[in-house]
Amino acid sequence: MAYKDPLTEAKNRHALEIFFEEFNSSKDNNAKTTQLLILDVDYFKKINDQFGHEVGDLILVEFSSLLRKHVGKDNAYRIGGEEFLVTLQNTSPLDACEFAENLRESIEKHEFKVADNTITLTVSIGISELKRGMEFNAFLRNADQNLYLAKNQGRNIVRHDGGPCPEMS
Structure with a gap:
């Protein structure tokens, strides 16, 4: 329980710090x-x-479940609000970009059925490489900067280390 987000059942920030x-x-x-x-x-x-916060919470629960189906329960973390983090170990930047783009498309196509409503979502994704010796806040800041680039460049896109993913150039 100490390592799981109580709402979404994804791992929490404490579990991420341990990772x-x-x-x-x-x-x-x-x-x-x-x-x-x-x-x-x-x-x-x-x-x-x-739709109200109750529906928002139900969407987050279903979103987290969908995310864990794609990445596995050990690689999905809720780090706050509607923000999640995924770890991809032993993965090249190119493979991470391809994976992120496929994940983004899957989420965009998914229909969330909540309280007689069908809701579709999009996500912005920032990717950053984790390097040994990085401080926890530094690695979060790196990935966060790429996320904000994706949001500022139109949302519903993937950005890796300041730009588009190599195969999407």
């Missing part, structure tokens, strides 16, 4: 890089305003 500490203490130099995806539901406030 980060274990990552930094690992001596495995043969592993590919680890990529972090920060996802933010676009215009989530509009859902709460239009």
